[in-house]
Every structure is written in structure tokens, then in C-alpha cells.
Amino acid sequence: MPTLRRAGAAEEAERDRRSHAEWAGGLSVEDHLARERALRASDWARAGHTMWLWEAEGEVLASCETYAVRSAVGGVPGMTYEIASVFTEEHHRGRGHASRLLDALAAALAAPDLQAFLLFSDVGEAMYARLGFEGLPAWDRVATPLRAAYAPGLVPLAAAALDAAWAAAVARFGGAVPSPTHYTLRPSATQLHWHLDEARLSAALIGRPDLPTCGARLGDAVIVWALDPRTEELLVLDLVADAAAAGPLWAAARDAAAAAGLTAVRTWETADWPVLGGRVAREGHLPMIRPTAAFDASTFERVPRGLWV
Numbered sequence: 001m002p003t004l005r006r007a008g009a010a011e012e013a014e015r016d017r018r019s020h021a022e023w024a025g026g027l028s029v030e031d032h033l034a035r036e037r038a039l040r041a042s043d044w045a046r047a048g049h050t051m052w053l054w055e056a057e058g059e060v061l062a063s064c065e066t067y068a069v070r071s072a073v074g075g076v077p078g079m080t081y082e083i084a085s086v087f088t089e090e091h092h093r094g095r096g097h098a099s100r101l102l103d104a105l106a107a108a109l110a111a112p113d114l115q116a117f118l119l120f121s122d123v124g125e126a127m128y129a130r131l132g133f134e135g136l137p138a139w140d141r142v143a144t145p146l147r148a149a150y151a152p153g154l155v156p157l158a159a160a161a162l163d164a165a166w167a168a169a170v171a172r173f174g175g176a177v178p179s180p181t182h183y184t185l186r187p188s189a190t191q192l193h194w195h196l197d198e199a200r201l202s203a204a205l206i207g208r209p210d211l212p213t214c215g216a217r218l219g220d221a222v223i224v225w226a227l228d229p230r231t232e233e234l235l236v237l238d239l240v241a242d243a244a245a246a247g248p249l250w251a252a253a254r255d256a257a258a259a260a261g262l263t264a265v266r267t268w269e270t271a272d273w274p275v276l277g278g279r280v281a282r283e284g285h286l287p288m289i290r291p292t293a294a295f296d297a298s299t300f301e302r303v304p305r306g307l308w309v
Contacts, residue, residue, distance in 0.1 A: 145258035221245035236267035
């Protein structure tokens, strides 16, 4: 009978090697292994990352990764596990191994403060819906790069200043809890740094310079962005601002993209942002949530790109 267990470092590298074709984004095997090794050494990963193996008789049938993050329901803090890299080798597919892996994982991680499991599906809703996951709206906002002067008081943000700026923005604009059953999850500064690390590492491996800034701030309002070297787009990871600051910060993102010669500015639409850019249906990265606490999944309206893993 298959069992679930945590992978060791050597086993993580072996799963990276086997899943290279799925997740490498055009990198060579060795470059892919180097990038994944470096990302697992990041502060965010070291604090909450685990790779899980579903195996029988010493053979791995499926695997996935989880990242432990802090969430809240009705303002009450708890734990959410973000699930990533669900992988079954081709000769094991079609036998339900990944589904049983995720069910076993849910049982293994059950705890009084567990509030949800979250993943971003690239294979549609059907497989994960059978396991209790609910799909959430998935739209992108896209704009062309455009050089523009910064608004008065708006300053570029370097990675070294991100932690302080992020803390101030969340404290100022984090918002009140709408109801006792409202689910809230916001990327931490360390998760945003993980995205910046991923962008920097991926760019370096293909010989592309990284962006000189990671965002901008206007007072306590902040926008955070990263380069996607595969698409040559600027990805807005999150925007924490009031309506007055959102427009100038979005203009700063378009200016940064134009200065770097990028093709577009792209962000994930969330309910609390004003209309920014043109609306397009998202391809892949469909957010899906499996509540384990008493809340309405439809209240999870704020899913910025910074939450993706």
C-alpha cells in the first residue's frame, strides 16, 4: 500500500531532474537543478517548504511540494498550505496516484488551526474539483509599457527596502475584516523576495539582466514587481494602495517596463484594485482553494500574483 513521506535533499534533486520537462521553462537540466536548489535555500522556503513523496515498495508514484503560510478567517489567524509541483511520471499517470497523494497530504497536515489548501492549476479544474478544491475567478490585466515621469513623492523601491515598505503598506491599507467567515491570505515580504529571487536566478541563467528596481512607493502605498525573463514581461506581484495612489504606481510599473525594453505589464486582477490595463482571460495558474475551516471560498477575492508558487 502506498505511503506518504517527506523527501530528503537528494530526493528533491532527483524529482527536479525527473520533472525537468514540466517545470524548467527552457532551462537545461543542470541550470534547472541549480535554480531549484537556490530557491529552496531562500528564507521563505526554509521556513515552510516540504517536498512530499507518495511511494510504494520503494518506488515514487507521485510527488508535490507545500509551503506553509499564515492566513486568517474572520480575523482569526491560522495556517494555509500552498501546494505546488504536483507531478506524476508518465508511466504512472492515469491511475489516481496524484489524487491519493493530495488526500493523504490533507490527512497528514490536519490540525486545529489549518484553514485551507491553495494551489494554482495548469490542468483545469476537474481533477482538483473532485478533491474538494473550488476554482476562483482568474483574469489578468495587461498594459503596454510607457515612459512617464514619476508622480510627485513617488520613489523607486529596491529589494533591500522592500520589508519596511511592505510592512507599512499592509499596516495602512490592510483593511478591516468584512465578516466572521471571510478568508484572508496576503503574500509576506519573504514570499515576495522568493519571487524576486526566482526572477533574478532565471534571468541570470539565460544571460538577461534583472530589473534595477522591484517596485515603487508613494507614501505608504506600494507596488511590487518582478521580471518574467521567459515572456519579457513585467509581472506586478502585488499592489497595496488606496485609489489615489494606485494609478501613479501602475504608471511607474509601465515606465519601468518601457525602460527595460519589456513587452508588457501584467498583473492578476483582484477585487480591491481599480481598473488597470486591459482585461484578458488567464491561461493556466487557475487559483483553487480547499477550505478546511468554516468560510465561504467566494470571499477569497484578493489573489495577487505574489501568492503564486
